[in-house]
Amino acid sequence: MKNISSKTISRVLLCVRTLESLMREGKITISSGGLARITGLTDVQIRKDISNFGKVGIPRVGYNIRDLKTVLEEFILRKNVIRVILFGAGNLGKAILKYAGFGKQKLKIVAAFDRDKKKSEKVINGVKVYPFEKALFLIKKSTADIGVIAVPQEASQEVADLIVAAGIKSIVNFAPVSLKVPKEVHVRNIDLTIEFLSAYCDASV
Amino acid sequence: MKNISSKTISRVLLCVRTLESLMREGKITISSGGLARITGLTDVQIRKDISNFGKVGIPRVGYNIRDLKTVLEEFILRKNVIRVILFGAGNLGKAILKYAGFGKQKLKIVAAFDRDKKKSEKVINGVKVYPFEKALFLIKKSTADIGVIAVPQEASQEVADLIVAAGIKSIVNFAPVSLKVPKEVHVRNIDLTIEFLSAYCDASV
DNA sequence: GCAATATCGTGAAATTTGTAACGATTATGC
DNA sequence: GCATAATCGTTACAAATTTCACGATATTGC
Structure with missing residues (x-):
């Protein structure tokens, strides 16, 4: 092909x-x-x-x-279901967890993690939020396809390293940071500031 | 230039x-x-x-x-401050309102709107959330640069029409819908499902 | 002060991406 | 059944984007 x-x-x-x-x-x-x-x-x-x-x-x-x-x-999409691991259950993380398109369709969020104990141990939209420390153990077992970074920027590189260590080859990064990852790992960056400013600039040309 | x-x-x-x-x-x-x-x-x-x-x-x-x-x-960015109007104060809307990058930087969210009366009339991160009915009146006065659509997909076209009617030329659309707008209006689509699937597909090529 | 070197800026070549044109094919109406 | 019309699939062409190569220039060390 x-x-x-x-x-x-x-x-x-x-x-x-x-x-x-x-x-x-x-x-x-x-x-x-x-x-x-x-x-x-x-x-x-x-x-x-x-x-x-x-x-x-x-x-x-x-x-x-x-x-x-x-x-x-x-x-x-050669798989029927693409398994997603989410890091960060703040506002953005919750928005992703509750996003209407997921679940029904191809994407399945299999686990979420948050450093804040108050947020972890909850279940949001059918997905359990685990404390951060259990992440590496759990995601190695779960064979996820995509790791999503929705944590504050200070924590983003650390989370990226963890995703890489778990053998996941695909990252969606919402933190406004250029992550360092091995070249076989693919990162898709969604920096809302850049997206908004681009939208404005594109329109004014 | x-x-x-x-x-x-x-x-x-x-x-x-x-x-x-x-x-x-x-x-x-x-x-x-x-x-x-x-x-x-x-x-x-x-x-x-x-x-x-x-x-x-x-x-x-x-x-x-x-x-x-x-x-x-x-x-x-030829302006110092780019003024943003937000539609939808659900999870995604809240995530945008509380997003760290905003406010400090070039982007300023000048108003938010929600159809749900329980959500409107609140103030989130210093931004007042107005009921939907007041939108056209308020945004015509406010001369915003960008309109953001973070409402459920059923409402997205209606909101787009309203943004267009207010004379705003730049839209960021999070709803998984292809909006119909006049050709002088620029739409930047961010469909999380497509972004996630793209990330997966790009990595597996 | 001069040679060596790192880095910029840029025109030309290569690659990728998008557009146009058109033959091939199938349904429709007479 | 045949002319007509709509639409696909593809080849050739055009435009945009990226990469390459290299001259110009400023600093450093001797």
Whole structure:
């Protein structure tokens, strides 16, 4: 199989989300142009992205929504369930725990950790929050796919080291810090300040 | 001035964040290579990004941290304070309101709105939460730069319409929905599900 | 003061990403 | 059944982005 670029992956995931929504509306088929209008992508881009995964479309008709969703998900997400470990049960951590999309879908938060004893030992939205000290032991057993860092920045590198030590290869980092990790570990940074400022700058160009 | 690309803007903002951190450490100068090692970017990329804004560096020395930060901020963020309006004071909204980076820095949340009467009329982290009905009136007066959507997806389009009606040109949208807005309005989408899945997919390629 | 060296700034080459054009294919209407 | 129209998949092209290579310049050590 070809190398799928990170940009293609984001676009395809956006299409999958849109396909799910169309299914809920009871639609059966959709054209690349229709998907383009909803998502804001272009029709050519959508067809090209999809062509990475085979020939699923029917000329003059478009794509069968259910089939397309299946094909895209099978190629991109090779697991049925992606297991997430969360560090930090403060405001952001809670927001992630309660986020509507999770649970129902592909992502499953298998455990959360917090240094604050008052926050740990609770259960939030069906997920148990453990004290920080138990983290390494528990996550080694749990074989998680993604580690999420939602702790204050002072603690972020320490948590990253712990995630790396547990053998997890994928990190989502909300702390405004450039983490040091081995190069085989992939970090996706979401710094809200940068996101907000980017949004403002992009608009004013 | 040249057109600064969205990618350049993100990288420059990352550099600004790093420069602030270096200033706190008491450092005076930094080379492009040094910044590269911290941020994960390449040295050439950093020099090229900076070259958009003039010649600030000193050969054999590097950049004066304070000067570089000033230059980058002046060119990218032309306002001293960027005013943010927040919709939704649920978990995510609260996380944004209490996020450490805000307030101290360039971003100022000037008002928040929530449909739930129990949440509105409170003050969170110095920001008053108003009932939803007052939104259009208040935000037209307030001349905000960015509108943030942190409401459930059912309400997201309605909120987007309201932000557009208030004349705000820049939206950050956390709802997993493709918003319909006029083309002069810029939307930055942060769908946590897509971000998490992307992180997983990127790592497994 | 001069050679050696680190670092910047930048034009050119290489790579990646996106766009346009168009033949191939399938449903529709007559 | 055949012309028409809509849509896919793909190849060739264009634009954007990144990387490379190297001249210019400032500091350091002798």
